[in-house]
Structures are given as C-alpha cells and as structure tokens.
Amino acid sequence: MRQEIRIAGFGGQGVVLAGYVLGKALALYAGREAVMTQSHGPEARGGASSADLVVSEGPIAYPFVQQPDILVALSQEAYTKFRPSAKPEALILIDQDLVKSQEGDHVYVIPATQLAEDLGRRIVANVVMLGYFTAVTGLVDPGSMIKALETSVKAKTLPLNMSAFHTGLEYQVDLENKVAMGRTS
Amino acid sequence: MMDDLRVLTGKHFMNGDEACAEGALAAGCTFFGGYPITPSTEIAEHLARRLPEVDSVFIQMEDELGSMAAILGASAAGARSMTATSGPGLSLMMENLGLAVMLEIPCVVVDVQRGSPSTGLPTMPGQSDVMQARWGSHGDYEIVAYSPWSAQEMFDLTILAFNIADRYRTPVLILGDEVVGHMIERVVIPPKEQIDHWGRKRPKEPDNGRYEPFKVEDADLVPPMVHAGEGYRVHFTGLTHDERGYPDMSAKTHHQLVTRLVNKIRNNADQIIRTEGYYLDDAQILVVAYGCTARSAQRAVREARQKGIQVGLLRLISLWPFPEALFQELAEKVDTIIVAEMNLGQMSREIQRVTGRPVRGVFHAGGEMIPPESILEAIREAAA
Amino acid sequence: MTAVKVADEHPLDAIIRADRMPHIWCPGCGIGIVMRCYAQAILDSQVPVDQHVVISGIGCSGRVAGYMNIDSYHTTHGRAIPFALGMKLAKPELMTTVFSGDGDLVAIGGNHLIHAARRNVDINVICVNNFNYGMTGGQVGPTTPQGARGTTAPYGNPELPFNLPYLLSASGANFVARWTTIHVRQIREDILYAFTRPGFTFIEVLAPCPVGFGKLNNIEDGLEEMELYRQRCVRVRDGDVRGDDLNIDLREDKPIYVGRFADRDRPPYEPVKVEVK
Numbered sequence: 093m094r095q096e097i098r099i100a101g102f103g104g105q106g107v108v109l110a111g112y113v114l115g116k117a118l119a120l121y122a123g124r125e126a127v128m129t130q131s132h133g134p135e136a137r138g139g140a141s142s143a144d145l146v147v148s149e150g151p152i153a154y155p156f157v158q159q160p161d162i163l164v165a166l167s168q169e170a171y172t173k174f175r176p177s178a179k180p181e182a183l184i185l186i187d188q189d190l191v192k193s194q195e196g197d198h199v200y201v202i203p204a205t206q207l208a209e210d211l212g213r214r215i216v217a218n219v220v221m222l223g224y225f226t227a228v229t230g231l232v233d234p235g236s237m238i239k240a241l242e243t244s245v246k247a248k249t250l251p252l253n254m255s256a257f258h259t260g261l262e263y264q265v266d267l268e269n270k271v272a273m274g275r276t277s
Numbered sequence: 278m279m280d281d282l283r284v285l286t287g288k289h290f291m292n293g294d295e296a297c298a299e300g301a302l303a304a305g306c307t308f309f310g311g312y313p314i315t316p317s318t319e320i321a322e323h324l325a326r327r328l329p330e331v332d333s334v335f336i337q338m339e340d341e342l343g344s345m346a347a348i349l350g351a352s353a354a355g356a357r358s359m360t361a362t363s364g365p366g367l368s369l370m371m372e373n374l375g376l377a378v379m380l381e382i383p384c385v386v387v388d389v390q391r392g393s394p395s396t397g398l399p400t401m402p403g404q405s406d407v408m409q410a411r412w413g414s415h416g417d418y419e420i421v422a423y424s425p426w427s428a429q430e431m432f433d434l435t436i437l438a439f440n441i442a443d444r445y446r447t448p449v450l451i452l453g454d455e456v457v458g459h460m461i462e463r464v465v466i467p468p469k470e471q472i473d474h475w476g477r478k479r480p481k482e483p484d485n486g487r488y489e490p491f492k493v494e495d496a497d498l499v500p501p502m503v504h505a506g507e508g509y510r511v512h513f514t515g516l517t518h519d520e521r522g523y524p525d526m527s528a529k530t531h532h533q534l535v536t537r538l539v540n541k542i543r544n545n546a547d548q549i550i551r552t553e554g555y556y557l558d559d560a561q562i563l564v565v566a567y568g569c570t571a572r573s574a575q576r577a578v579r580e581a582r583q584k585g586i587q588v589g590l591l592r593l594i595s596l597w598p599f600p601e602a603l604f605q606e607l608a609e610k611v612d613t614i615i616v617a618e619m620n621l622g623q624m625s626r627e628i629q630r631v632t633g634r635p636v637r638g639v640f641h642a643g644g645e646m647i648p649p650e651s652i653l654e655a656i657r658e659a660a661a
Numbered sequence: 662m663t664a665v666k667v668a669d670e671h672p673l674d675a676i677i678r679a680d681r682m683p684h685i686w687c688p689g690c691g692i693g694i695v696m697r698c699y700a701q702a703i704l705d706s707q708v709p710v711d712q713h714v715v716i717s718g719i720g721c722s723g724r725v726a727g728y729m730n731i732d733s734y735h736t737t738h739g740r741a742i743p744f745a746l747g748m749k750l751a752k753p754e755l756m757t758t759v760f761s762g763d764g765d766l767v768a769i770g771g772n773h774l775i776h777a778a779r780r781n782v783d784i785n786v787i788c789v790n791n792f793n794y795g796m797t798g799g800q801v802g803p804t805t806p807q808g809a810r811g812t813t814a815p816y817g818n819p820e821l822p823f824n825l826p827y828l829l830s831a832s833g834a835n836f837v838a839r840w841t842t843i844h845v846r847q848i849r850e851d852i853l854y855a856f857t858r859p860g861f862t863f864i865e866v867l868a869p870c871p872v873g874f875g876k877l878n879n880i881e882d883g884l885e886e887m888e889l890y891r892q893r894c895v896r897v898r899d900g901d902v903r904g905d906d907l908n909i910d911l912r913e914d915k916p917i918y919v920g921r922f923a924d925r926d927r928p929p930y931e932p933v934k935v936e937v938k
Contacts, residue, residue: 112461116290119463128290128461153576154649155460155569240290282937308751310743329935334750336932339776343743346736346773350716350747353734354755358747376737505732505748506755508711512678512727514735523681524727524735 093148095231096157099221100142100174101166106218110164111143113222113240114232118147121236127155140170147231162229164221165191166204185225187217200228200265207259216256223260234261283331284469293431293457294319294361296464297387298327300435301359303472306385307333308358310347312340312366315399316455317389320361341369348384349377353513355504357439361387364406365396367413374448375414378538380513381491381500383442383477385435387451389458390568392643402455403643404568405620410450411597417535419542421549422450422597424567428462434594440475441549445541446499452596454619456569456646477502480509491534492520498541542598551594552603556582560589562659563611565628567593570617570647577652586660596624601631608632613659617652619643676700676710678730685724687795689875689883691842691868692762695789696725698845699760702852703731708756715758716745718770721796721870722762722789739770742777745784750932753783756856763790764802767823771803778832781860782930787852788863790825791870792911799873806910810877824907825865826922835860837923839907841867841890844919851921860929867909867917878912886911893917 097114101107111128118126125148131141144157160178164185165171171184171191178184186193188201202224208217219241226237237257245253284303291299298320301309309328311321321337328335334351338344341362348358362370367388377384392398393405410422421441423434431453438449480488480501490503490511503509516524517531525531542549555578557563562581566574571592578590591607593600608614614632616625617639625636639655641647671677677700686692703713710731717726719738726733736744741759749757759766766774766788777784793811794800801811801818804825808817829837836858838851848866855862869875869886880886889911895902897920907918 112290115461119290120288126290126463129456129459153572153579154646155456155462155572156646158648308747310747329933330937332934334932336746336750338743339772342740343746343773343776346740346743347747347750349736350734350744350749351751352747353744354748354752356747356751358751372737373740376740380734504752505714505734506712506752507732510711510730510732512733512735514727515737516735523678 094152095147095162096160097145097147097162097164098142098157098160098174098178099145099164100140100170101218102139102169103141105166106215107141107166108143109244110218110222111145113237113244114225115145116244117232117236117240118145121239122232124148125150125152127152129155129157140167140173142170142174164225166217166221167191183229185221185228187221200224202260202263204260207263208256211252211255211259213252216252219253219256220260223257224263225260227261227263227265284472285466286468287466289464289466290461291428291464292319292459292461293425293428293453294389294459295323296428296432297361297435297451297453298323299464299466300432301385301439302327302331303432303466304357304436304439305474306357306359306439308348308351308356309334309360310336310338310344310351310358311360311362312338312344314363314366316391316458317361317363317387319458320387320389341366342373345370345373345386349373349380349382352382352384353380353505357443359385359387361389363389363391363399364393364403367406367409371409371413375416375418376515377448378414378418378420379515381446381502381538382448383446383502384448385438385442385451386448387435387453390452390454398644400455401644402569402619402646404452404454404570404618405623405643406452407596407618407620407623410452417539419539420450420597421445421447421542422452422595423551424452424593424596425457426568426571426592427457428460428464430594431457432464432466436472437551440473443477444475444499445497445545445549446477446502447542452568454568489520490522491518493537497545498537546598549595549598550600552600553592553594555590555592557589557591557607559587561611562586562588562613562615562656563607564588564590564615564617564652564656565593565624566590566617567596567624568619570619573647573649574617574652576649577656580649580653581656581660586656588656588660593624599627599631604628604631608634613637615639615652615655615659617647617655619647673697673700673704676703676730678728681728684728686721687872689869689871690721691791691866691870691883692722692725692789694842694845695787695848695866695868696728696760698848699725699758699787699852700729702849702856705849705853706756706856708856712754713756713758714748715760716741716748717759718761718765720762720765720794722760723765725760739765739768739773741765742770742773742784742786746777746782749782749784758785758787760787761789762795763788763792763804764794767825768803775828775832778829778834778861778863780930781833781835781927783859783861785852785855785862786864788825788865789868790865791868791874793870793874795870795873799877806912809874809910809912811874812877822908824905824909825863826907827904829863830923833861833927834863834923835925835927835929836862836921838863838921839865839867839919841894841917841919842869843887843890843894860927880911890917894919896920897922
C-alpha cells in the first residue's frame with residue numbers, strides 16, 4: 093500500500109533531516125521502498141518548509157506526495173499551510189505547545205520542543221518527534237530508525253540524538269486514539 | 278584504500294545528483310570542471326568533497342565555456358573527465374561539445390534539466406533540452422544521450438556514459454532532470470569488481486613521430502586514442518583533418534571525416550541504445566516516456582492494465598542515437614502511440630518521423646512532473 | 662634567373678612539421694619569428710621535447726599548434742587556456758604552453774585569461790599582439806588603439822584598448838613580460854625563463870600585421886613596423902613603468918615600454934588534496 097507522509101515546520105527545525113532519517117530507515121533497514129522529495133523553490137526559503145515521503149511495499153513510480161496520509165507539523169504555519177492538502181482522515185502529529193489543530197483532526201500530540209529543551213538542546217525536537225512518530229504509527233521499527241540515525245548525524249551529536257529519539261519513542265501514546273498504520277495492509 | 282574510497286559499496290539513501298557523482302567516482306573519473314547551476318549543483322558540491330579524497334581534480338571554472346574546454350583538455354591528457362550543468366550552461370558548452378566530437382575526445386556532460394527556455398524555472402524540472410542535446414552544436418554529428426529515471430540510474434548510467442564515451446571516443450550526455458536529480462532514494466553501489474570499465478582503445482608504440490592518430494583500422498571506425506605527452510607528437514585540430522590529424526581543407530576529406538564520425542555512432546547504435554519495455558507483448562496502445570516522466574507513465578500503464586486496457590510502456594533509457602528499428606517494429610504492432618514528455622513535443626516529433634504515424638502527445642512545458650492521471654486519461658481516450 | 666639552393670636541413674627540423682610548410686602567414690607577418698623563438702626555447706629547455714604541449718585557439722597565431730612537431734592541440738576560439746588548464750591539472754608533468762593571438766586570448770577568451778592568471782595556474786601563455794584580427798582580414802579588437810582603423814572601424818576605432826602587461830599583472834600572473842618581434846633573443850630567453858617559473862606566465866609579443874593592420878594605418882610593411890619598434894622601444898627595469906604609460910599606439914611617436922613587468926612568487930594553483938584517515 094502506498095502511503096504519503098509530510099513532515100513540516102519552519103526553517104531550522106530540521107524537518108529535512110527528520111524526513112531523511114525516516115526515509116533511510118524505511119528504504120535501507122526496514123525492507124520498504126521510500127522516496128523523499130522536498131520543495132526546492134524560492135518558497136522553500138523561510139516560512140514553512142517540508143520533507144515529503146512516499147512509502148510502499150513495492151517500487152514507487154510517482155515520487156511526489158499528493159495527499160498525505162500522515163502529516164507531522166512542528167509549527168502553526170506549517171500546519172495551517174499543509175493541513176488542507178492532507179487527507180481529511182489523515183493521521184496528524186503535532187508539537188502541542190506550538191500548534192493548535194482544528195476540530196475533528198485525528199491528532200497525536202507531544203511537547204517535542206519542550207522535551208528537547210529538557211534534554212539540553214531544542215534543536216533535537218525533530219528527533220523527539222521521530223521517536224514519537226515511530227511509536228504512534230508503527231510504520232517503522234525502532235531498530236531501523238536507530239540505524240538510520242547512527243549513519244545520518246554527526247558522531248558527536250549521536251548520544252543527544254539517541255536520547256531525543258528514545259524520549260519520543262517512550263512518550264506515552266494515548267491508547268484511545270492509537271491506530272496502527274502501515275502494518276495493517 | 279583508494280579504491281574503497283572510490284566505490285562506496287553498499288546501500289545508500291541519496292539524491293540523484295549525489296548518485297551521479299558517486300557513479301563518476303566509481304567509473305574512475307579523475308577530473309571534474311564545472312560551474313554551479315541549479316539543479317545540478319549538488320553534483321559539483323559532492324565531487325568537490327569527494328574527488329580530493331581519491332587524488333583527483335575538482336575545479337570550479339569561471340563559466341561553462343571554460344568547464345567544457347577544461348574537461349576536454351584533461352581527457353586529452355588521459356583523464357576520465359566530466360562536467361555537470363543545466364540548460365543555460367549546456368547552451369554555453371555547445372561549441373566545445375562540437376570540438377569533442379571533431380577531436381574524438383571522450384567526456385561525460387551531465388545536464389540536469391530544468392524548466393526552459395532561458396533562465397526559466399531554475400528549481401523545477403523540465404525535459405526540453407532533448408533536441409538541443411541532439412542538435413545543439415553546429416554541424417552534422419551524432420551524439421549519445423542517456424535519460425535516467427531514478428537516483429539508482431543516475432549512478433548506473435553515469436558509469437555507462439564513461440564506458441561508452443571511451444569506447445567510441447565521443448562525448449556522452451546524461452539528460453537528467455530536476456526530479457531525478459533531487460529525489461532521494463535507495464541507491465545500491467555494487468562491489469568494485471562488478472563495475473564495468475571498458476577503457477580506451479590505445480595506440481601501438483610511437484614510431485618516431487610518424488604516427489597517424491586518426492587512422493582507422495577497425496570495423497567500429499574508432500581510431501586508437503593518443504594522450505598528450507606520450508611521444509607520438511600528434512596534432513589535434515577542430516579544422517577538417519586527415520588521418521595524420523593535419524588540417525586538410527578539401528571537400529573530399531571533409532566528407533570522409535564527417536561521414537566516419539557520424540557512422541562511428543550509427544553503425545554501433547545497437548551497442549549504445551538502451552530501452553526497457555513493460556507489457557509490450559500484446560499492447561495495442563504504446564506509451565513512450567523517458568526520465569522522470571516514465572515513472573508517471575509506468576503507474577498510468579499499470580492502472581490501465583488493471584482496467585483491462587491492452588497498453589504497454591516503452592521507456593527510453595537512451596535518447597540518442599534514436600532506436601529507429603525498434604520503433605518501426607513497434608509501430609507495426611500497435612494501434613496508437615502516446616508520447617508523454619515534459620516539453621511541448623520534442624521526442625514525439627522524432628517518433629512521428631521514424632514511424633510515419635501520428636502520435637498522441639501528453640505534453641507539459643515543465644515545472645512539475647506530468648501526473649499519472651494525465652497519461653491515464655490519454656490511454657483511456659485512446660482505448661475508447 | 663639565379664639558381665636557388667634549398668638547404669637540406671634546418672636547425673629546427675626536429676621540432677617543426679616541415680611537411681606542413683609553407684605556412685599560411687603573409688609576407689611581413691611577425692608570428693613566425695615568435696614561433697621560432699618558442700621552438701628554440703623548447704630545444705634549449707631542460708624539459709624533454711615530448712613533455713612539451715602547445716595549445717592554440719583560433720586565428721593566425723592559433724595556427725602555430727599545427728606547425729610545431731610536438732603534441733599540439735588547435736582548439737576553439739578563446740578556449741585554449743581552459744583546455745590547457747585541464748590538460749596541465751590532469752597531467753602535471755606536461756610543460757603546457759598556450760600560443761595564440763590577442764583577439765583569441767583577450768577578446769573572446771578574455772575571461773579565461775584573467776581567471777587563469779588569478780588562479781596562477783601553472784601554464785605559459787605566449788600572446789602575439791598584432792592589434793587586430795588578422796585571419797578574418799583586419800577587424801579591430803580589444804588591443805586596437807583608439808582611433809586606429811580596421812575594416813569594422815572605417816572611421817577609426819571608437820574604443821579604448823586593453824594594456825596587457827597592466828591587465829595581467831593586476832590579475833595575478835606570476836610572470837609578465839612584453840617584447841616585440843625585434844627582440845628575438847629576449848623572447849627566447851623569457852620563454853625559457855617562463856618554463857622554469859611555477860604559476861601563470863604571460864609573454865606579450867608585439868608583431869607586425871602589415872596586411873591586416875599596417876595597410877589601414879599607414880604602416881607601409883612589416884619592416885617599417887619593425888623599424889618603429891626599434892626606434893621607440895624602451896626597456897623597463899624592475900617594472901618601474903606602470904599603468905597607462907604602458908599603453909601602445911604605433912601611430913604616435915612615444916615610447917613602447919618592453920621588458921618584465923611582474924616576476925613574483927604567488928603560490929601556483931594546486932588541486933585540493935585530502936588525506937583520508
């Protein structure tokens with residue numbers, strides 16, 4: 093089954109790295125196909141930026157995200173800009189301190205930036221979110237994500253990134269709302 | 278150790294531009310001269326970091342005219358050399374591309390196509406350099422061009438491009454596009470010993486300055502290549518030249534030379550051409566596409582097949598030389614030919630010419646990939 | 662009619678492609694003099710002949726590549742320098758010399774010229790300056806003095822010319838010299854010297870073009886232009902003449918400064934090398 097994921101935030105929040113790590117985990121370690129694209133136009137500078145992933149069991153022909161099944165929003169602007177293009181029933185993950193979602197959304201929330209600050213660096217909020225994404229969606233196993241992290245971040249930042257990933261992974265998921273994605277089809 | 282650094286055997290998650298650069302390294306490229314231009318810049322950036330690690334030259338030139346001249350000089354001295362650019366830069370390289378044809382200097386020119394003409398859409402895709410690639414330099418000549426559709430093929434076809442360039446002493450173009458250049462996918466780099474390296478045909482020992490560097494003795498019409506500094510005392514000139522390499526301003530020599538240069542590619546076209554077919558056996562509708570557009574076409578064809586439409590896809594992996602015989606054969610079998618391309622009908626015109634058949638075009642001037650739905654719609658209309 | 666005795670041998674036979682003679686140059690042309698100096702310098706150099714490579718662009722001076730019996734590359738208009746750069750960097754043991762004219766190197770190839778000098782890439786450039794485009798028949802170019810006539814400037818050249826020693830010194834070349842075709846010994850010596858100097862070297866040689874330039878500018882023939890050189894040339898010492906004083910206008914009775922204008926040790930361009938642990 094083809095699934096489309098968009099990870100969005102403002103410049104500097106590391107959404108491209110987050111998309112890259114997730115895509116790498118899926119394509120190299122989790123036995124899935126994954127293609128990542130990003131917007132390279134002038135509109136990609138400042139404002140809301142995003143990393144898009146198409147994930148599938150088989151080869152991916154059309155590489156672009158058309159209607160995300162999963163939207164991760166790390167900023168209000170990103171949420172406002174990208175929510176309309178996502179599926180109405182899309183799974184949405186947000187940083188609860190930075191994003192207010194609209195009513196009726198199927199939302200999972202985590203104070204990713206606050207948790208990152210508690211770890212000492214707000215810059216790893218993206219990786220906290222990746223951990224949370226892994227737990228919420230079940231799309232990718234933690235082991236694959238850890239391998240992707242190990243081969244994608246600078247060695248000296250790895251311990252911090254691992255802590256961030258585990259913080260997100262172990263953050264309590266509201267079981268009432270948990271929907272297993274990706275494993276069901 | 279050096280070889281380990283050249284060939285990063287393993288699985289990678291990288292974009293097409295980086296894969297192209299890694300392909301160049303794996304192919305043994307020792308010289309890159311280029312000028313930054315979106316959306317090819319990542320190739321230069323990647324090689325700026327990687328070539329110095331393997332005792333090879335990266336130089337950022339003052340413009341694309343200089344880039345093209347520099348890679349020819351390097352190749353004439355024996356290096357496997359490459360440059361990378363996009364439409365505006367390709368325009369500037371055209372004169373020296375002709376020099377490469379005339380002097381029979383192998384080189385690889387990567388064009389990551391963007392929306393054109395002129396400055397166009399620097400950060401968005403196009404496929405409108407297809408005919409410039411074919412005819413952009415003045416004069417009669419044949420060119421070789423490959424059109425990758427994935428990051429993996431940016432790697433694979435770059436290696437093939439170096440091999441074809443060396444074997445036939447010709448410039449070879451990689452006509453990528455912004456989608457394929459920037460898209461990040463899995464790229465598998467094989468072990469070093471599994472990477473083909475064909476090399477150049479080399480001359481016999483120098484014979485006291487009497488060597489005739491453009492004398493052809495083999496059926497492939499390719500003369501052995503002498504490199505600078507080997508003692509043959511050769512002369513290479515962009516003027517019409519005889520077998521000694523000396524200028525010869527005669528109609529007879531000119532006709533002989535240009536005919537050989539053209540036939541060198543035409544006669545070996547079967548060795549150069551690469552295509553891939555899907556569901557072609559019983560197809561009544563033929564879809565033709567290349568580069569990133571072939572991905573949309575593949576999905577459209579798959580979906581149409583699920584609806585019971587007898588449609589097949591021919592993906593052109595090489596664009597030039599054009600697979601004329603294959604098209605003539607296919608044209609006999611199918612009712613309709615649909616061509617999808619991110620321009621307003623460049624390859625479709627060639628297909629019409631060769632098949633003598635009208636072609637349904639799914640055209641877009643560029644800026645975004647043609648969506649599968651547009652191609653599916655054309656298939657449905659053709660099937661109705 | 663007197664019987665003409667053709668010499669069986671010439672001292673430069675080993676290095677000139679005798680089978681390509683006669684050359685294309687007009688009577689009175691100065692290019693052959695400069696080529697002879699280059700040929701002699703190759704023979705006198707410590708570098709084996711087969712390591713010498715000559716690269717030319719397009720134009721009368723560009724034909725030198727075709728007459729030298731060494732590895733020789735006659736490239737496209739203006740692009741001899743980047744071609745030579747690629748060759749040198751790919752095979753550093755080559756002694757790489759660009760031999761071309763002012764129109765080729767300074768007009769259409771001007772950008773490559775200043776950037777190669779800025780990089781200080783280790784190639785030698787010999788620039789024959791005859792103040793016009795000779796091969797196409799006497800058009801004005803970037804070295805034509807203001808007011809001088811050319812077939813594309815029938816009322817006189819409206820533009821100001823480049824002054825090459827000034828341009829090349831400012832651009833960063835390690836070695837910059839100017840001579841004229843009467844200075845055969847100095848040309849040969851400075852070419853030899855340039856072979857020994859790392860980095861970018863540039864030797865301008867003023868040369869008569871009686872058919873293209875002289876005819877339209879009241880310089881009767883090659884000999885008359887040589888006579889002008891003899892009368893007016895002033896040798897600079899230690900680059901003591903600079904800037905606009907180096908401008909040349911053969912129609913004015915003022916000094917033509919020749920000699921060495923830069924001789925310095927800026928580091929030559931080296932490709933980046935990285936040791937990977």
